[in-house]
Structures are given as C-alpha cells and as structure tokens.
Amino acid sequence: MLKQNRDPGKILIIGSGVGGLTAGIILAKLGHSVTIVEKNAGAGGLMRGYRRRGFDCPVGVHYLGSLASGQPLRRLWDYLGVTGNIPLERMGTAGPIDRYIFDDFHFDLPEGLPAFAENLMRAFPGESKQITAVTRQLREVSDSFARLDMLLSPEGVPVSVESFSSMGEHLVRLGCSERLKSVLGVPSTLIGLSLQECPLFYYYLVLSSYLLSSWRLRGDSLRMAEAFVGRFRKLGGQLVVADGVERILTEPGRITGGRLHSGREIDADTIIAAVHPQNITPMLPADVLRSDQAERIDRLENTKGLFVVTLAVDGSAHETLPYNLFRLHPEADGSLARGSFHQIREGSQPGTHLLTMMATSGIEEWHPWERTRSGQRGEDYEQEKRNRAGAFIAEATALFGPLKGKQIVDIYTPLTIRDWVGSPGGSAYGIRRSSSQLMKTAFLSRPALKGLFFAGQNILAPGIMGTTLGAFQVIRRIIGQERFSREVLEELR
Ligand SMILES: Cc1cc2nc3c(=O)[nH]c(=O)nc-3n(C[C@H](O)[C@H](O)[C@H](O)COP(=O)(O)OP(=O)(O)OC[C@H]3O[C@@H](n4cnc5c(N)ncnc54)[C@H](O)[C@@H]3O)c2cc1C
Structure with a gap:
C-alpha cells in the first residue's frame, strides 16, 4: 500500500497527449520536478492537429463537451490555466449540436x-x-x-x-x-x-x-496542444520531444527512471505512463510485474480505429455546418454497426471549407500493410485509401449535393493512428470500457509497481473529458487524498 502524502520525488511522464500534459501541469503547479517525454517531434498526441497541403486538419478533437463557464471541463481547464489560449466556438446555440440522419427520418440532438x-x-x-x-x-x-x-x-x-x-x-x-x-x-x-x-x-x-x-475548436487546430505545452513549460516543466521512452529502469521493488531511444537516461522516483498499458509491459524488465498482472494487461481488448477523410470544398458554394452530422444505417435490431460522421468547418485557406468524414475501421481491414510504417506503405495502400474515400464522398454528395471544388486534403487509417501515437491496433479510444470488460480494467488504477502509475485515456474513460478527469484522479492517488483536497480541490471548488 502507498502511504498517503508520499513525496513523489522526481517525476517522469511518458507521453504528451492530453493525459500526460494534464498530469504534468497539475504536478508542476504543485511545485514538483516533472519531465514529459514524447516520442514524436510535436507534443500533444491525439489533441494535436496537423497541416497537409496548406490545410489545418484536426485529429482527436472534433467536438468537446461542458466548456461553458462553471461547467466541468471548463473548471478543470481553468484550474490548469489553459482556457484563455484555446479558441473555441459554441455549437447548438441556434439549432442542434448533432443531426442524426437515417434513411427515412432524422433526429436533432439539441x-x-x-x-x-x-x-x-x-x-x-x-x-x-x-x-x-x-x-x-x-x-x-x-x-x-x-x-x-x-x-x-x-x-x-x-x-x-x-x-x-x-x-x-x-x-x-x-x-x-x-x-x-x-x-x-x-x-x-x-x-x-x-x-x-x-x-x-x-x-x-x-x-x-x-x-x-x-464546442469545437476555432481556427488553428494546433492551438490546443500549444496551450497545454506552453502552460506546462511556463510552470517550469521539462519537455523532451522526438525521443521516446524505450525502457523503464528499476531496482528491486521500485522505479529508478527511464531510458530513451537515444540512450539518454532520466532519473525518476515516479513514472506516469500516459500511454497504452500494453506499450508499458515490454518496457519493464522481465519478472518485475507479476505474471498475472502482465497477462491481464495483454488480454485487455481495445476499441477499433477510425478511417478519416479530410476534403477541402469551395467555401462560396457550401455553408459551414454549425452542428455535426451523423449518417446512420442501423441494423434490424436498431444497432449502429455502420455509420459516418461529417463536419464542415471553415478551412484555414481563404475561400475554402473543410469537410471531415470518419467511420469506425478495424486494423484487420488494413492487414496487407500492417507491417509497414507511415509514409512507406506504397501505391496500393494509397489506392485503397482513395477507393474507400470514394464511398465517403458519394455519401457526402448525397447529403450536401455536388461537392464544388472538392480536393482531397488527407486520408488516414487505423495504421496511421497506431504509428502516430503508438495506440495498439490503431485503436481510437484505447481499452474498451465495455460492461463485460470494465471490472477487468479496475486494477489499472493501482500502481503496477511502486512508483509506476497509469494515466491517459485508458485509465478512466476516453475522450478529452474522460482523459482529463483520469489525470486528476491519478494525481489524487500519487499525492494522497488529504493533500489533493487541500492543494487541488480547494482551488477547483
Ligand atoms: C480520430 C479521432 C477522433 C477523436 N475525436 C474526439 C472528439 O471529437 N472529442 C473527444 O473528446 N475525443 C475524441 N477522440 C479521443 C481523444 O482524442 C482521446 O481520448 C485523447 O486525446 C487521448 O489522450 P491520451 O493522452 O490518453 O493519449 P494520446 O493523445 O494518444 O497521447 C499519448 C502520447 O504518448 C506518446 N507516446 C507513445 N509511446 C511513447 C513512448 N514510448 N515514449 C514517449 N511517448 C510515447 C504518443 O506519441 C502520444 O503523443 C478522438 C480520437 C481519435 C483517434
């Protein structure tokens, strides 16, 4: 058992997604020495957008809930000190938030x-x-x-x-x-x-x-990641990018640090693994985890990936949509195995709008290229992506009419997600928090080994909200309820 109020000492956080950065900001605010290590050149994980053909494309943030003044995510962001630097627009003020379109009716979620x-x-x-x-x-x-x-x-x-x-x-x-x-x-x-x-x-x-x-992000979709990174650095946090953690270093019964791909070693008394737990087991020396612990982690099932198409369309011919549109094709029992998400927002280039379309896709659908890396998968993969994008474009044309000035900006698959953030099988939302698996995930909230904690979307719930709440919970576990109440909750209330 961990003692309450233990001093976490030097802290190393693996992964700079919203989970890692939120945990890092809280600990830095509390005066701790924190280093976040990120394998990619740009920090932010799934919350970081990217630029393609001059267009700014979102990845893991299409819309966010409860950000009005006094609402839960807003209070957490205010505590972190990031709200003012994330440009947002509220949805649903003059109509729905989501429109669900079925073959013969539609429903508006207000x-x-x-x-x-x-x-x-x-x-x-x-x-x-x-x-x-x-x-x-x-x-x-x-x-x-x-x-x-x-x-x-x-x-x-x-x-x-x-x-x-x-x-x-x-x-x-x-x-x-x-x-x-x-x-x-x-x-x-x-x-x-x-x-x-x-x-x-x-x-x-x-x-x-x-x-x-x-809410959805307004303008540049890199801004959210930059707001978190800027705040973390301002509080004195150290961020190492383009050099992932390869090995967790231990002494009998405790953590001593991490070794990066470059060979650099970072001392730490506490490690927060804000990445998928299945990526952590291979980083640990053999026999550090009990075999049943390692097996339990390996057996956890993950959610599927997503197939995403970003299209630029002529801004003078198409209105932006102030809501999201879901095109749904339910089975006879009402279940939603097939469907797609569509969002039209202002593009980052004058006169254009961006149409983002996505649908669930398992990595098995991309089996021929499973052993390849992003950017090196070859023309047959590019062709397959274009073929599948064709079906999306046809669906979007049926929804919005002929797509004037359409230009494919980018297409990505579960393999892209896997390579970008290291999510096993390209899973979009990490471990399935299904009724049948929920109990099997409970052990993840306890330290796997003295000084080793899990955070990120796999720990409590996925999505920006779930991952943020999970980061606060992990800090409570690390510093103990008493100190958490006194130093974090007092300010949050
Ligand atoms: C396409 C898509 C759309 C989504 N849309 C929404 C949405 O609209 N709203 C919403 O609320 N949620 C959405 N989500 C979910 C949301 O983005 C995630 O739940 C959340 O961003 C996960 O954050 P995280 O910190 O757990 O993980 P990640 O963002 O995956 O961060 C993990 C980080 O760890 C790094 N890393 C991995 N291995 C190592 C290593 N060995 N060493 C160092 N660093 C490492 C990765 O590069 C990554 O930066 C979406 C997800 C996807 C995939």
Missing part, C-alpha cells in the same frame, strides 16, 4: 437535457414511459457530473452494479422500439462502443457532457 427530452417525446410519442425512464437516470448522472462529484465529493460517485450493466439491454428491458434504440445509440459510438457493450454509467456520462454544452 443543447440541454429538457430540450433533448422534448425532442425525443416529439419523435417517439408512443414511448413516453421509456423516454421518462431514460431521462430520469440521465438527469441523476448529469447533475452529479455537473457538480464534479467524481472529484469533489468525499463520497465520490455512488456507482451501483446496475450502472455497469449494458445500456442496450436496459433499453430492451424498457421495451424501446428499434428506432428509438438507434437514436439513443449514437453517444456510445463516441467512446468506440456499441449500445449493447456500453455501461449505463459511461453512456450517461458522455451524453451529459455534450448536452451541458458542446
């Missing part, structure tokens, strides 16, 4: 739980009992989430066994129609799960976060 309940009642007048049951539970989770109970309440969040059960099964028990199930199915896809796999608690948490208020 801001606010009352408006959501009203839209559901209007669309499904015969299912008021079911809708009331769902929105009652949603309100409970949403109220607790809005108060940030997860961090602030001494009791934490009362999580019942039922809240880990499947949302899909819950809706079947309530007697929801297939059509209502398909409308309610979308939020679980935002963390890479089907409704059937998605635990009630996670479902309501994701939906609450976006219903409170939804």
Whole structure:
C-alpha cells in the first residue's frame, strides 16, 4: 500500500497527449520536478492537429463537451490555466449540436437535457414511459457530473452494479422500439462502443457532457496542444520531444527512471505512463510485474480505429455546418454497426471549407500493410485509401449535393493512428470500457509497481473529458487524498 502524502520525488511522464500534459501541469503547479517525454517531434498526441497541403486538419478533437463557464471541463481547464489560449466556438446555440440522419427520418440532438427530452417525446410519442425512464437516470448522472462529484465529493460517485450493466439491454428491458434504440445509440459510438457493450454509467456520462454544452475548436487546430505545452513549460516543466521512452529502469521493488531511444537516461522516483498499458509491459524488465498482472494487461481488448477523410470544398458554394452530422444505417435490431460522421468547418485557406468524414475501421481491414510504417506503405495502400474515400464522398454528395471544388486534403487509417501515437491496433479510444470488460480494467488504477502509475485515456474513460478527469484522479492517488483536497480541490471548488 502507498502511504498517503508520499513525496513523489522526481517525476517522469511518458507521453504528451492530453493525459500526460494534464498530469504534468497539475504536478508542476504543485511545485514538483516533472519531465514529459514524447516520442514524436510535436507534443500533444491525439489533441494535436496537423497541416497537409496548406490545410489545418484536426485529429482527436472534433467536438468537446461542458466548456461553458462553471461547467466541468471548463473548471478543470481553468484550474490548469489553459482556457484563455484555446479558441473555441459554441455549437447548438441556434439549432442542434448533432443531426442524426437515417434513411427515412432524422433526429436533432439539441443543447440541454429538457430540450433533448422534448425532442425525443416529439419523435417517439408512443414511448413516453421509456423516454421518462431514460431521462430520469440521465438527469441523476448529469447533475452529479455537473457538480464534479467524481472529484469533489468525499463520497465520490455512488456507482451501483446496475450502472455497469449494458445500456442496450436496459433499453430492451424498457421495451424501446428499434428506432428509438438507434437514436439513443449514437453517444456510445463516441467512446468506440456499441449500445449493447456500453455501461449505463459511461453512456450517461458522455451524453451529459455534450448536452451541458458542446464546442469545437476555432481556427488553428494546433492551438490546443500549444496551450497545454506552453502552460506546462511556463510552470517550469521539462519537455523532451522526438525521443521516446524505450525502457523503464528499476531496482528491486521500485522505479529508478527511464531510458530513451537515444540512450539518454532520466532519473525518476515516479513514472506516469500516459500511454497504452500494453506499450508499458515490454518496457519493464522481465519478472518485475507479476505474471498475472502482465497477462491481464495483454488480454485487455481495445476499441477499433477510425478511417478519416479530410476534403477541402469551395467555401462560396457550401455553408459551414454549425452542428455535426451523423449518417446512420442501423441494423434490424436498431444497432449502429455502420455509420459516418461529417463536419464542415471553415478551412484555414481563404475561400475554402473543410469537410471531415470518419467511420469506425478495424486494423484487420488494413492487414496487407500492417507491417509497414507511415509514409512507406506504397501505391496500393494509397489506392485503397482513395477507393474507400470514394464511398465517403458519394455519401457526402448525397447529403450536401455536388461537392464544388472538392480536393482531397488527407486520408488516414487505423495504421496511421497506431504509428502516430503508438495506440495498439490503431485503436481510437484505447481499452474498451465495455460492461463485460470494465471490472477487468479496475486494477489499472493501482500502481503496477511502486512508483509506476497509469494515466491517459485508458485509465478512466476516453475522450478529452474522460482523459482529463483520469489525470486528476491519478494525481489524487500519487499525492494522497488529504493533500489533493487541500492543494487541488480547494482551488477547483
Ligand atoms: C480520430 C479521432 C477522433 C477523436 N475525436 C474526439 C472528439 O471529437 N472529442 C473527444 O473528446 N475525443 C475524441 N477522440 C479521443 C481523444 O482524442 C482521446 O481520448 C485523447 O486525446 C487521448 O489522450 P491520451 O493522452 O490518453 O493519449 P494520446 O493523445 O494518444 O497521447 C499519448 C502520447 O504518448 C506518446 N507516446 C507513445 N509511446 C511513447 C513512448 N514510448 N515514449 C514517449 N511517448 C510515447 C504518443 O506519441 C502520444 O503523443 C478522438 C480520437 C481519435 C483517434
């Protein structure tokens, strides 16, 4: 057992995604000596956008929830001191946040739980009992989430066994129609799960976060990563880029540091692994982890990857869309195995808009190129990407009409995600937090070895919100509840 209030000593954080940088900023604010090591030349992981053909393309931040003044993510960002440097625009102020388009109807997801309940009642007048049951539970989770109970309440969040059960099964028990199930199915896809796999608690948490208020980045999508990096450096944090951690150094029973690909060694008393835990086991000397611990990590199943197409279109011929559009093709039972996400925002070049389209894609679909690296996969891979992009473009044309001035800016696959951030199998949202796997992930919140903690999207929940909350939780574990309350929560309240 770790003693409360132990001094973490020198801290090394592996990975500069939102999880690593959030943990780094909190610890630097608390006066600790922190070094973040990032394997890529640019810090930020999935929150970092990139430039292609002069266009600015987002990766892992298409929209964000609960950033209005006083709302959970905003309070956490205010505590970190990054809010003012991240340009945002609010969605859903004059219409929906999301529009779900099915073959024969569409449903608008508005801001606010009352408006959501009203839209559901209007669309499904015969299912008021079911809708009331769902929105009652949603309100409970949403109220607790809005108060940030997860961090602030001494009791934490009362999580019942039922809240880990499947949302899909819950809706079947309530007697929801297939059509209502398909409308309610979308939020679980935002963390890479089907409704059937998605635990009630996670479902309501994701939906609450976006219903409170939804936002997207305005302008340059590198700014978010830069805001986090700038803040971390300003607080005295050290950032090493373009040199990943290759080995975790240990003495019997404890951490002593990390060795980087360049051979450089960094001493540390505490390591926060803000990368996938499956990347950490090979970094440890044999026999440091108990064999059952290592096996448990290896056996964890991950969410699938995403296939993403970014297109530039003529800005004078196409309006930007102030909401996201989901084109959905439900199965007979209402499940959403197939569907695509579309977002049209202002492009970074004058007179253009950017249309981003994405859909779930397993790495097995890219099997012939699995052993290749980004930029070296050959013309057949490029051709396959273009072929698949063709289907997306056809779908977008059916939605928006002929795409004037269209120009493919970039196409990426789960292999790209795998190589960019080291996510096993190109997984977009890391470990599946499914009802059947949830209990098997609980051990990740305890130190794997004295001084070794996990953080990042794999520790509590994925998405910017889930990863940020997870980073605060890991700091609580490292510095102990008493100090966390006194030095972090006091300022957050
Ligand atoms: C295409 C896509 C779209 C998404 N859209 C949204 C969205 O709209 N809204 C939302 O909330 N969430 C979205 N997400 C999810 C969200 O981006 C992630 O949950 C979150 O960014 C994960 O942060 P992280 O810090 O855990 O991991 P990462 O961002 O993956 O960071 C891990 C970092 O560790 C580095 N690293 C790996 N191995 C090493 C090593 N050995 N040494 C040093 N560094 C290493 C990686 O290079 C990377 O920089 C999306 C994800 C994807 C893939």
